[in-house]
Amino acid sequence: MIKTIILKNRPQGKPTVSNFEFITEDTQLTINEGEILLEAVYVSVDPYLRGRMSDATSYVPPFELNKPVQSGVVAKVIASKNSHFKEGDFVSGMLSWKTQQVSTGEGLLKVDASKAPLSTYLGVLGMTGLTAYLGLNEIGKPKAGETIVVSGAAGAVGSVVGQIAKILGLNVIGIAGTDEKIEMLKTKFGFDAGINYNTSKDIQADIKKLAANGVDIYFDNVGGPISDAVLYNINQFARIIICGAISTYNSKETPKSMSVQPFLVKKSALMQGFIVSNYAKKFPEAMKQLSSWLAEDKLTYSETIVNGFDNIPNAFIDLFEGKNKGKMIVKI
Amino acid sequence: MIKTIILKNRPQGKPTVSNFEFITEDTQLTINEGEILLEAVYVSVDPYLRGRMSDATSYVPPFELNKPVQSGVVAKVIASKNSHFKEGDFVSGMLSWKTQQVSTGEGLLKVDASKAPLSTYLGVLGMTGLTAYLGLNEIGKPKAGETIVVSGAAGAVGSVVGQIAKILGLNVIGIAGTDEKIEMLKTKFGFDAGINYNTSKDIQADIKKLAANGVDIYFDNVGGPISDAVLYNINQFARIIICGAISTYNSKETPKSMSVQPFLVKKSALMQGFIVSNYAKKFPEAMKQLSSWLAEDKLTYSETIVNGFDNIPNAFIDLFEGKNKGKMIVKI
Numbered sequence: 001m002i003k004t005i006i007l008k009n010r011p012q013g014k015p016t017v018s019n020f021e022f023i024t025e026d027t028q029l030t031i032n033e034g035e036i037l038l039e040a041v042y043v044s045v046d047p048y049l050r051g052r053m054s055d056a057t058s059y060v061p062p063f064e065l066n067k068p069v070q071s072g073v074v075a076k077v078i079a080s081k082n083s084h085f086k087e088g089d090f091v092s093g094m095l096s097w098k099t100q101q102v103s104t105g106e107g108l109l110k111v112d113a114s115k116a117p118l119s120t121y122l123g124v125l126g127m128t129g130l131t132a133y134l135g136l137n138e139i140g141k142p143k144a145g146e147t148i149v150v151s152g153a154a155g156a157v158g159s160v161v162g163q164i165a166k167i168l169g170l171n172v173i174g175i176a177g178t179d180e181k182i183e184m185l186k187t188k189f190g191f192d193a194g195i196n197y198n199t200s201k202d203i204q205a206d207i208k209k210l211a212a213n214g215v216d217i218y219f220d221n222v223g224g225p226i227s228d229a230v231l232y233n234i235n236q237f238a239r240i241i242i243c244g245a246i247s248t249y250n251s252k253e254t255p256k257s258m259s260v261q262p263f264l265v266k267k268s269a270l271m272q273g274f275i276v277s278n279y280a281k282k283f284p285e286a287m288k289q290l291s292s293w294l295a296e297d298k299l300t301y302s303e304t305i306v307n308g309f310d311n312i313p314n315a316f317i318d319l320f321e322g323k324n325k326g327k328m329i330v331k332i
Numbered sequence: 333m334i335k336t337i338i339l340k341n342r343p344q345g346k347p348t349v350s351n352f353e354f355i356t357e358d359t360q361l362t363i364n365e366g367e368i369l370l371e372a373v374y375v376s377v378d379p380y381l382r383g384r385m386s387d388a389t390s391y392v393p394p395f396e397l398n399k400p401v402q403s404g405v406v407a408k409v410i411a412s413k414n415s416h417f418k419e420g421d422f423v424s425g426m427l428s429w430k431t432q433q434v435s436t437g438e439g440l441l442k443v444d445a446s447k448a449p450l451s452t453y454l455g456v457l458g459m460t461g462l463t464a465y466l467g468l469n470e471i472g473k474p475k476a477g478e479t480i481v482v483s484g485a486a487g488a489v490g491s492v493v494g495q496i497a498k499i500l501g502l503n504v505i506g507i508a509g510t511d512e513k514i515e516m517l518k519t520k521f522g523f524d525a526g527i528n529y530n531t532s533k534d535i536q537a538d539i540k541k542l543a544a545n546g547v548d549i550y551f552d553n554v555g556g557p558i559s560d561a562v563l564y565n566i567n568q569f570a571r572i573i574i575c576g577a578i579s580t581y582n583s584k585e586t587p588k589s590m591s592v593q594p595f596l597v598k599k600s601a602l603m604q605g606f607i608v609s610n611y612a613k614k615f616p617e618a619m620k621q622l623s624s625w626l627a628e629d630k631l632t633y634s635e636t637i638v639n640g641f642d643n644i645p646n647a648f649i650d651l652f653e654g655k656n657k658g659k660m661i662v663k664i
Contacts, residue, residue: 051598223593245593255591261555261577262587264605266383271603273596 001026003309005097007063011053014320019053020069020313031102037079038091039100040309043330044072044122045316046156047246068096072122074111075101085110092121099309099332116294123327124160124301125290127276131243132160133286135274139241140217144169147211149230150191152221154181154302156327157243159189161219163299166190170217173210175203175226177322184325188300203229214238222247228258238269246320302326333358335641337429339395343385346652351385352401352645363434369411370423371432372641375662376404376454377648378488379578400428404454406443407433417442424453431641431664448626455659456492456633457622459608463575464492465618467606471573472549476501479543481562482523484553486513486634488659489575491521493551495631498522502549505542507535507558509654516657520632535561546570554579560590570601578652634658 001024008021031037049071052063063069073095077085082105085091093108095101111121123129135157136142148165152158153174162185165172174185174194182194193210200206207215207230214235220227223245234240248255264271293299304324306315312330319328333356340353363369381403384395395401405427409417414437417423425440427433443453455461467489468474480497484490485506494517497504506517506526514526525542532538539547539562546567552559555577566572580587596603625631636656638647641664651660 220593223591227593242593242596245591245597248591248594255594256588257591257593259555259577259580259587259589260592260603261552261559261574261589261605262580264574264603265577265607266605268605268607268610270605271592271596273593273598273600273602275597275600278600 001099002029003099004068005309005312006066007053007069009065010055011050015050015053015313015317017313017317022310029100029102031079031081033081034104035102036077036082036085036091036105037100038075038095038103039078040073040075040095040098040332041090042074042119042122043097043309043312043332044126045312045319045328045330046071046127047244047319049316050320068098070094070096072127073097074118074121090118090121092126097309097312116291119303119305119327119329119331120294120301122329123156123303124294124299125287128156128327129160129290130279130283130286131274131276132157133164133290134276134279134282135241135243136161136164136217136219138279138282139270139272139274140219140239142168142170142217145171146216147171147173147213148217148219149173149175149207149211149215149233150219150221151175151226151230152244152246153185153191153194154325155221156324158219158221159185159302159326160299162191163189164293165217166192167293167298171211173207173215175222181325184302188302197226204232207233217241219243220245224248224255224257231258231260231263234263234267234269236267236269238267240269240271242271242273304328306330308332333431334361335431336400337641337644338398339385339401341397342387343382347382347385347645347649349645349649354642361432361434363411363413365413366436367434368409368414368417368423368437369432370407370427370435371410372405372407372427372430372664373422374406374451374454375429375641375644375664376458377644377651377660377662378403378459379576379651381648382652400430402426402428404459405429406450406453422450424458429644448623451635451637451659451661451663452626452633454661455488455635456626456631457619460488460659461492461622462611462615462618463606463608464489465496465622466608466611466614467573467575468493468496468549468551470611470614471602471604471606472551472571474500474502474549477503478548479503479505479545480549480551481505481507481539481543481547481565482551482553483507483558483562484576484578485517485523485526486657487553488656490551490553491517491634491658492631494523495521496625497549498524499625499630503543505539505547507554513657516634520634529558536564539565549573551575552577556580556587556589563590563592563595566595566599566601568599568601570599572601572603574603574605636660638662640664 004023077089091108154176172191174191185191185194215233218240221244224247336355409421423440486508506523517523517526547565550572553576556579
């Protein structure tokens with residue numbers, strides 16, 4: 001019995017379960033020479049997938065209707081006719097939302113269950129960790145003593161960004177949406193301070209108070225009014241990494257906000273969109289550093305694990321309600 | 333008789349003549365050891381001065397009320413007790429709006445009237461030329477065959493940007509506000525195409541038509557809706573130089589526009605504020621290149637020369653009506 005989740009229709013605004021359809025096939029998959037048979041173990045759900053569900057061209061092509069949705073998946077090799085993989089191996093890569101699938105192995109990375117929990121290959125040792133590390137270093141160019149603000153700080157990427165910034169000697173301020181998340185930022189991830197955007201009376205003033213010397217780096221996962229509040233506090237030569245804009249992903253109209261241009265001129269500041277796949281050459285170096293920090297307990301992580309293949313769509317939808325702490329992963 | 337223009341009160345919205353006051357003193361200036369006496373010859377009026385007339389802190393401190401306004405000035409040395417300067421020399425630098433003034437010579441550059449017309453030291457061989465050259469090269473990183481859009485293209489900076497981009501082998505599209513300016517862009521400055529934003533029915537569509545392969549570089553002097561229209565047409569890895577935002581300088585409220593962040597993420601694009609004074613180390617190299625292009629007739633320029641010290645405030649105000657073609661200069 002093989003289950004598949006296809007994109008039935010494109011979300012208008014916030015995604016709903018009706019955008020997806022489950023297909024169950026009572027069949028046995030077979031493999032040809034050079035192929036492997038995979039069983040999904042962990043499936044990653046990520047905000048950026050929302051973009052691929054629209055039909056607008058983006059940096060990755062949109063998902064096709066009535067075809068399986070794809071995301072980062074850790075899978076177990078349950079049969080192999082490919083000399084690079086053997087039964088029992090675990091792999092990580094972009095795969096379909098299917099309980100079982102056939103692959104040539106192309107683009108898949110073997111991962112080692114003895115070195116780190118398998119789910120981390122979708123999180124701190126996967127795309128989210130690489131995004132945090134490379135976005136911060138390649139665009140942010142952090143220097144010890146500087147101040148960084150991270151939005152979506154309790155999320156998968158944000159929580160890693162904050163920890164790396166602390167390792168590098170920065171003053172780290174996180175913005176998140178509940179007191180529980182703020183507490184976690186400070187106690188678990190070592191942020192210097194946190195702002196709850198849902199209860200803050202004046203985010204701009206709170207940032208000013210916490211960033212006494214101004215903001216040198218802003219790692220932006222959210223966009224919208226939170227980002228406007230940060231802009232008022234940037235220093236000369238500030239670097240703003242636009243990693244995501246979750247606050248705008250479900251907008252039906254082109255979102256409006258404060259004009260950023262006058263702020264960028266006034267402060268000679270830089271704002272740059274970051275897409276991790278453009279930095280593939282630096283993945284080995286980044287993975288090595290992240291693994292070593294993880295082994296030394298300098299880096300910790302948070303996961304929200306949802307159980308069951310059938311819950312993938314709901315887990316994805318919950319991302320937009322901020323229901324996850326850290327990386328949202330579905331265990332099959 | 334010495335005339336001075338002081339800032340009487342700060343403009344609210346668009347500047348008016350009532351923001352300035354003329355002071356006439358029937359006096360003779362004297363100089364001490366190490367000083368020089370200067371007579372203004374050409375005074376530059378520039379959009380960025382509007383920022384210094386507000387009391388908000390910017391990258392340069394605001395002008396003080398009841399003190400002379402300052403801008404780029406070419407002056408003649410009419411008396412000298414400083415061995416670096418002799419009577420009859422011409423100098424260029426940041427000086428007060430005064431018919432005569434005393435200086436120590438600090439920060440002044442000697443300019444050569446035999447090499448180029450004196451007014452060019454405020455334009456193509458002055459800050460505007462340096463802004464065009466360094467903004468385009470340092471942030472834009474132009475490559476032959478790419479497409480650039482320049483807003484405020486008929487202005488002092490824009491017209492030089494377009495010409496340099498042509499020299500470097502780019503496809504150059506200019507945006508300006510009258511058919512006469514568009515004609516000048518194409519015939520005088522060698523732009524490949526122009527868009528009149530006042531008569532275009534759909535700027536976004538016009539850019540799309542003219543930039544068949546998309547926009548790689550956007551040199552932005554204006555901000556506002558024109559910039560939004562360009563953003564819809566940027567390519568992956570586009571570079572956007574925010575040199576000015578004249579459309580917002582007179583806003584009484586924080587200007588709103590389309591959120592740029594989603595565009596920057598989608599295209600891995602960069603947007604950076606440019607202030608020429610941060611690149612002072614590169615001035616000699618840039619000046620050398622600009623002078624040589626000018627001497628070889630590869631570079632031409634346009635000036636709007638207004639006559640008379642008394643007309644400085646009006647010339648400044650006219651900038652915001654787009655009444656200048658190229659560099660706006662007042663001849664004393």
